[in-house]
Amino acid sequence: MTAGIITGVEEPVLKLVGIEKSYREGDGVLPILRQADFSLFPGEVCGLVAPSGAGKSTLLHIAGLLERPDTGEVIIGGRSCGSLDDGARTAIRRTEVGFVYQFHHLLPEFTAIENVVVPQMIAGLDRKEATRRGMELLSYMKLEQRASHLPAELSGGERQRVAIARSVANAPRVLFADEPTGNLDPKTSHYVFDALQALVRATGLSAVIATHNHELAARMDRRITLEEGRIVELE
Numbered sequence: 001m002t003a004g005i006i007t008g009v010e011e012p013v014l015k016l017v018g019i020e021k022s023y024r025e026g027d028g029v030l031p032i033l034r035q036a037d038f039s040l041f042p043g044e045v046c047g048l049v050a051p052s053g054a055g056k057s058t059l060l061h062i063a064g065l066l067e068r069p070d071t072g073e074v075i076i077g078g079r080s081c082g083s084l085d086d087g088a089r090t091a092i093r094r095t096e097v098g099f100v101y102q103f104h105h106l107l108p109e110f111t112a113i114e115n116v117v118v119p120q121m122i123a124g125l126d127r128k129e130a131t132r133r134g135m136e137l138l139s140y141m142k143l144e145q146r147a148s149h150l151p152a153e154l155s156g157g158e159r160q161r162v163a164i165a166r167s168v169a170n171a172p173r174v175l176f177a178d179e180p181t182g183n184l185d186p187k188t189s190h191y192v193f194d195a196l197q198a199l200v201r202a203t204g205l206s207a208v209i210a211t212h213n214h215e216l217a218a219r220m221d222r223r224i225t226l227e228e229g230r231i232v233e234l235e
């Protein structure tokens with residue numbers, strides 16, 4: 001066993017322990033996260049529902065290794081990430097973590113399938129294998145027929161489904177989605193979430209999804225919120 005890697009089926013894919021984060025505000029500090037603790041288990045889809053400004057994006061960025069907490073520990077796949085240097089954190093982020101945002105951020109000059117293939121080729125896969133996996137992911141997202149279209153030729157919901165497929169192209173352990181349907185109408189939001197859920201079920205991925213949409217949150221395995229910087233489970 002590799003030193004520092006904990007194995008076992010019940011081990012969380014993501015663990016946050018005592019996370020604290022403040023930002024400077026004028027002459028003072030603005031505390032955002034205070035002793036935030038959280039565990040996400042394999043295959044779980046967890047909704048993060050909290051008012052604007054509560055710290056949802058901050059939490060996702062810290063958990064996804066885009067930002068460092070002031071104190072506390074982020075453990076991904078049993079590995080503590082706090083003491084790692086930026087290079088090691090970037091390597092873990094590339095292989096273990098996927099991100100989806102409110103806006104798709106697809107490469108406009110590349111087709112849907114190319115957008116899913118490019119990150120895999122950057123990670124070292126050959127084009128044939130990357131295309132095979134890319135088509136499989138697009139089919140989970142019900143986009144096989146749209147694979148050769150450019151982003152400008154796709155609807156908002158289709159673009160967001162391509163962005164989701166791309167975010168998991170390199171088989172991360174955990175997906176962080178920050179308002180992934182925030183830009184879509186309610187019907188399309190549900191359709192995109194259906195596709196995301198099918199993908200999660202098919203790949204065994206775990207996900208934390210920040211959303212203002214309570215109906216979507218109700219469809220997730222668990223829901224959490226932020227209360228005065230702490231993570232609290234919702235019924």
Ligand SMILES: Nc1ncnc2c1ncn2[C@@H]1O[C@H](COP(=O)(O)OP(=O)(O)OP(=O)(O)O)[C@@H](O)[C@H]1O
Binds near residue numbers: 053
């Ligand atoms: N880099 C930063 N520097 C200073 N303040 C910041 C920074 N990032 C976020 N904040 C502040 O921290 C608070 C939490 O921001 P965050 O974006 O995490 O909230 P949120 O819950 O995701 O909000 P929303 O739902 O509106 O996206 C806000 O008051 C924000 O202004």
